Amino acid sequence: MIYDLIKALREDAGYSQAQLAKKLDVTRSSVNAWEMGLSTPTTHYVVELAKIFHVSTDYLLGVDSQRCLTLDNYSDREIELIYNLIKYFDETKGQSLYTK
DSSP states (O other): OHHHHHHHHHHHHTOOHHHHHHHHTSOHHHHHHHHHTSSOOOHHHHHHHHHHHTOOHHHHHTSOOSOOOOOTTSOHHHHHHHHHHHHHHHHHHTSOOOOO
């Protein structure tokens, strides 16, 4: 469910509810209500959450269970560094985390 994903992504990113609320220009209680399943973010906020956490809206909405990174706002050099990090983790864990 979206509320589980919002909380997990927020915690993975190291944001407090207040910090995420500030990024979205909403109240902390709004973020709390989303995470508790008491309300659902509007389409606008689903898109903004996807941008903040670099995931697809389909992932947030539970349409696609595969987590993917959106790299649209990164430079070519930053993307190369991200791919190199993923390659490093692939080699150390012995499993593929992505397809290029």
